[in-house]
Every structure is written in C-alpha cells, then in structure tokens.
Amino acid sequence: MDLTGGFGARSGGVGGGPYREPIGLESLHLGDEFRQLATTTSLTPDNAGGSFTALLELPPTQAVELLHFTDSLSSSQAAAAATTGIGGGDIIIAPPPPPLHSFGGTTLTFPSNSALMERAARFSVIATEQQQNNGNYHNNETPTSSVPSNSSDRVKTEPPETDSAMENQSLCPNQTNRSGKRKDFDKKVKSSTKKNKSSEETEKLPYVHVRARRGQATDSHSLAERARREKINARMKLLQELVPGCDKIQGTALVLDEIINHVQSLQRQVEMLSMRLAAVNPRVDFNLDTILASENASLMDGSFSGTAMQLAWPHQALETEQSFHQRQLQPPPPPPQQWPFDGLNQPVWGREEDQAHGNDHSNLMAVSENVMVGSANLHPNQVKMEL
Amino acid sequence: MASADKTINTDVPEKDVFAIHFLQSLSNLRIQNLFNSPDTTNYRVRKIKKAAYVSMARAAGGTSRLWSRALLRRAAKGNNKIVRFPRRKRKVTWKISSKRRRSDQRAPVVEDAAERLRNLVPGGGGMETSKLMEETAHYIKCLSMQVKVMQCLVDGLSPK
Numbered sequence: 120m121d122l123t124g125g126f127g128a129r130s131g132g133v134g135g136g137p138y139r140e141p142i143g144l145e146s147l148h149l150g151d152e153f154r155q156l157a158t159t160t161s162l163t164p165d166n167a168g169g170s171f172t173a174l175l176e177l178p179p180t181q182a183v184e185l186l187h188f189t190d191s192l193s194s195s196q197a198a199a200a201a202t203t204g205i206g207g208g209d210i211i212i213a214p215p216p217p218p219l220h221s222f223g224g225t226t227l228t229f230p231s232n233s234a235l236m237e238r239a240a241r242f243s244v245i246a247t248e249q250q251q252n253n254g255n256y257h258n259n260e261t262p263t264s265s266v267p268s269n270s271s272d273r274v275k276t277e278p279p280e281t282d283s284a285m286e287n288q289s290l291c292p293n294q295t296n297r298s299g300k301r302k303d304f305d306k307k308v309k310s311s312t313k314k315n316k317s318s319e320e321t322e323k324l325p326y327v328h329v330r331a332r333r334g335q336a337t338d339s340h341s342l343a344e345r346a347r348r349e350k351i352n353a354r355m356k357l358l359q360e361l362v363p364g365c366d367k368i369q370g371t372a373l374v375l376d377e378i379i380n381h382v383q384s385l386q387r388q389v390e391m392l393s394m395r396l397a398a399v400n401p402r403v404d405f406n407l408d409t410i411l412a413s414e415n416a417s418l419m420d421g422s423f424s425g426t427a428m429q430l431a432w433p434h435q436a437l438e439t440e441q442s443f444h445q446r447q448l449q450p451p452p453p454p455p456q457q458w459p460f461d462g463l464n465q466p467v468w469g470r471e472e473d474q475a476h477g478n479d480h481s482n483l484m485a486v487s488e489n490v491m492v493g494s495a496n497l498h499p500n501q502v503k504m505e506l
Numbered sequence: 507m508a509s510a511d512k513t514i515n516t517d518v519p520e521k522d523v524f525a526i527h528f529l530q531s532l533s534n535l536r537i538q539n540l541f542n543s544p545d546t547t548n549y550r551v552r553k554i555k556k557a558a559y560v561s562m563a564r565a566a567g568g569t570s571r572l573w574s575r576a577l578l579r580r581a582a583k584g585n586n587k588i589v590r591f592p593r594r595k596r597k598v599t600w601k602i603s604s605k606r607r608r609s610d611q612r613a614p615v616v617e618d619a620a621e622r623l624r625n626l627v628p629g630g631g632g633m634e635t636s637k638l639m640e641e642t643a644h645y646i647k648c649l650s651m652q653v654k655v656m657q658c659l660v661d662g663l664s665p666k
Contacts, residue, residue: 344612347612347636348612348613350636351613351616351635351636351639353514354514354636354639354640354643355639357514357516357639357640357643358639358642358643358646361643361646361647362646371615371616372615372619375615375616375619375623376619378619378623378642378646379619379622379623379626381646382623382626382627382642382645382646382649383626385646385649385650385653386626386649388653389555389558389559389649389652389653389656390551390555392558392653392656392657392660393551393554393555393558393656394551395660395664396532396554396656396659396660396663397550397551397554399660399663399664
C-alpha cells in the first residue's frame with residue numbers, strides 16, 4: 120500500500136494529541152486516518168445507494184471538515200456540525216452519527232468506514248477536478264474501483280485542503296482548551312528570521328504567553344517547562360543580587376548553596392543576638408514611657424522628616440520639648456488603627472514613633488543608642504519612681 | 507527578563523518599623539515579669555528569639571507574605587491563641603503532593619536546593635519553587651533588617 124509505505128514511520132499516536140501542530144505535520148496526521156481505514160476495513164463499498172448521492176452534494180471543504188470532526192470531536196458535535204454544515208435540511212447523511220463516532224478509535228464498522236472512504240475519495244477527486252462539478256454523477260463509477268490508487272492523489276490534495284480546514288480545526292480545540300495557561304504558538308517563527316526570538320513572559324496576567332523559539336520543541340509540556348524554568352531563573356538572579364558574593368559564582372548549584380548558607384547564617388545571627396540580649400536584659404528596663412521622656416530631652420534633633428508627617432499622628436511630628444512635657448501630663452490621644460497593639464503600649468508608640476521615623480540609618484542608630492543610654496541613665500530614677 | 511523583575515515585588519519596610527515592633531515586643535515581655543526570676547537563661551533566650559521573629563513577621567507586612575503568615579500561625583499555635591487570617595483565594599496545601607511528584611523530574615539540582623530552602627524558610631512546604639524563591643528573597647531582606655536592629659540594640663545596651 121502506498122499509504123503504509125509512505126507513512127510507516129509515523130506512529131498512530133497523533134490521533135488524540137494536541138491540535139496545534141505545525142502545518143507540515145497536518146498531512147501526516149490525516150494520513151493516519153486513511154491508513155486506519157485502509158488496514159481495518161474492506162475497500163469495497165457495501166453501502167450503496169442514496170448515501171452516495173447525498174454525499175456528492177457536499178462541497179469538498181465541508182467533507183474534509185467532516186473527516187476532521189470524526190477524528191477530533193465527539194459524535195454529537197460531529198453530527199451537529201455535519202447537519203449544520205450541509206446547510207440544506209433535505210440533505211442528511213444517511214449513515215447515522217454512531218459510525219462517525221466509531222471511527223474515532225474504537226472498533227470500526229465496515230459500512231461506515233467505507234462510506235467515509237468513499238467520501239474522502241470523492242472529494243479529493245472533486246477538489247482536483249473542480250471545474251467538472253456538474254452533478255458529479257460521472258464520478259460515481261471511477262472512485263469506487265480506484266480507491267487504492269486514489270490514495271496518492273489524496274495525499275497530494277490534502278495539503279491544500281488542510282489549510283482551509285486548519286482554521287476550523289484550530290478553533291474547536293481552542294474552545295476546549297481554555298484553562299489556566301494558554302500558549303500561543305508562533306508558526307511564523309520557523310519561517311521568519313534566523314535569530315532566536317526571546318520568549319516573553321508576563322507575570323501579571325493569568326495567561327502566560329510564550330513564544331516558541333526557532334528550532335525548539337513546540338510541545339505544550341515543554342513550553343510550560345521552559346516558562347517555568349525561566350521564571351525560576353529570573354528569581355534566582357534576584358536572589359543572587361541579594362546575597363553578597365553570589366555574583367561571581369558560576370553555576371546554579373553553588374549559587375543555591377550560597378543562598379542557603381546565607382539564610383542559615385542570618386538565622387544563627389538572630390539566635391546569637393537574642394542570647395546576648397537575654398544576657399543584657401535583666402539590667403535594663405524596657406519601659407519606654409520613661410525612656411522616651413528623658414530621651415526626648417536629650418535628643419533635640421530637627422530630624423523629623425516629611426515622612427513622619429504621613430504617619431498616624433502627623434500633628435505631633437513637629438512637637439518640641441515643651442509641648443512634649445505638656446502632653447505627658449495630659450491623657451494620651453487615642454491610637455490609630457494601624458497599630459493593633461494592646462492598650463498598654465499605645466500611647467508609648469505614639470511618642471516613639473515621632474522619634475523613630477527618621478529616614479537615615481545613622482538617625483536610627485542614634486535613636487536606638489540614645490534610647491538605651493537614656494534607659495541606662497534612667498535606671499536609678501526609675502527605681503526611685505517605682506519605690 | 508527585565509520586565510519579569512519589575513513585577514516581582516520584594517520591598518521591605520525601613521529599619522525603624524522593625525525597631526518599633528521589636529521594642530514593643532520586648533517591652534511586652536518585660537511586662538510579663540519574666541526577667542525577675544528566670545529559672546534558666548534558655549527560657550528567656552527562647553522567648554526573646556520568638557519575640558524577635560514574631561515582631562519581624564509583623565513588621566515585614568503582617569499576613570501579606572506567605573512566610574510571615576506561616577510564622578505567625580506557628581507562634582500563635584505555641585501560645586494556644588486563636589488566630590484569624592484573612593481568607594486567601596486559593597488553598598495551597600493540596601498542591602504539595604501534585605507538584606512535588608513532578609518537581610523531582612524538573613532540574614533536580616534546583617529541586618534539591620528548594621527542598622533545603624523549604625526547611626529553612628517558614629511556610630515553605632506549601633510553595634512551588636518559583637514562589638519559594640520570591641519568598642526567600644523577601645525573607646532574607648527582612649532577616650538582615652532584623653539582625654541590624656538587634657545589633658544596634660545589643661551594642662547600645664551592652665556595658666561599656
């Protein structure tokens with residue numbers, strides 16, 4: 120058989136696969152159908168009669184569309200499409216929908232497939248002989264006996280028909296494949312410039328539009344893999360910039376090791392510092408109310424920047440020492456809702472906020488050191504107060 | 507690639523926010539009268555460490571980050587507190603098994619490191635690798651900020 124010889128290399132696994140194949144594979148895809156038809160059914164048409172004449176009325180593109188539908192969609196859809204595609208209500212395909220469905224891969228019944236083959240043969244002939252489409256009754260006898268020899272013609276006529284049918288086919292899987300990620304295959308990549316096009320990735324949208332590079336597999340799985348790998352690589356670059364000394368290291372494994380070491384060292388530092396704080400702690404009272412009272416007296420900075428104004432208590436940002444002492448005597452203002460702390464510390468935070476929201480690193484250092492110095496100095500005072 | 511970087515947001519508040527939260531938590535500890543008669547220093551150390559982490563998580567953005575959310579949940583469990591978090595849109599937990607099985611095939615080098623990172627970063631168990639790396643970046647920034655704050659404190663408080 121010409122068919123089996125020509126397409127022997129191609130496995131039959133394409134039948135149920137994704138439909139976004141490049142154009143070159145489409146002809147092979149259809150070749151599978153014909154091979155299945157040829158090998159599993161007899162070539163002599165058993166179903167004679169009215170069905171042929173009915174089928175002859177169909178234009179070739181719709182017939183090929185029917186062929187595609189039998190392969191890709193369910194029987195109901197195929198039947199619906201067939202009946203609508205025909206247009207006229209009087210022309211109904213005599214073989215009922217089940218034969219169309221059975222072609223999809225289960226056990227094939229003889230009459231239906233021969234009818235399909237007849238259709239295919241006929242319409243390929245019609246396609247090549249488009250100018251002789253008057254009634255088509257002349258073609259009745261010729262295809263029936265020459266079905267095997269038509270296979271080669273069929274193969275040649277497939278490519279022009281696939282282009283028209285491609286649109287129809289690509290639309291249907293579109294409707295069924297709409298899930299989280301959608302990949303747009305750029306078929307022009309292969310025929311366009313020889314440079315590699317960079318694959319784009321938008322992280323904001325729910326869809327990830329990835330362009331297949333030249334010479335790379337356009338399988339949906341490999342595209343997903345590539346998109347994911349690039350996401351990971353982008354984030355790894357981010358981490359590399361963060362961790363000191365990672366820029367010079369070559370290779371992802373070492374970089375990752377370095378990152379992990381950095382995280383571990385930071386956590387160990389936190390533990391070490393908390394131990395030191397615990398050792399220091401009993402000496403120092405962390406009662407910030409009194410700390411800040413003295414600290415404000417010592418810290419006469421004019422360092423309240425504009426950002427302090429944006430905080431919850433902008434009206435207090437510019438208070439001076441005198442107003443602070445005055446406010447101390449007054450009941451503390453109600454806290455804003457930003458700080459979900461308990462009532463004890465809320466007034467304290469108000470005051471501390473004013474000082475602690477300087478922008479500079481040095482500012483904060485000064486503040487923290489002054490706080491601590493103030494606390495250390497205050498210790499005897501506090502003892503007196505508590506007594 | 508550059509556009510992808512712009513969409514990854516790993517902003518961390520200034521040092522003073524961390525300082526405020528930490529000092530507040532420390533004063534809370536103080537109020538609990540833990541330090542009057544500690545049995546062992548270990549208890550105190552653990553308390554301070556926990557306070558440090560919790561304050562860091564709060565300062566770094568509360569529940570808007572996965573790691574901080576997991577940290578706070580872990581801490582609240584220890585205190586037997588009932589913590590309510592704003593409902594997330596997706597439940598993450600069921601994805602662990604499905605993604606772990608396939609992740610072994612994907613660049614095993616990366617996935618080994620991701621496994622180690624998951625043990626280190628709080629809440630890492632439910633995250634996919636790319637999300638994990640984002641969280642790690644934010645976590646590293648916050649940790650370094652917290653370390654700086656604590657260093658300042660200790661330097662200020664230590665006897666001269």
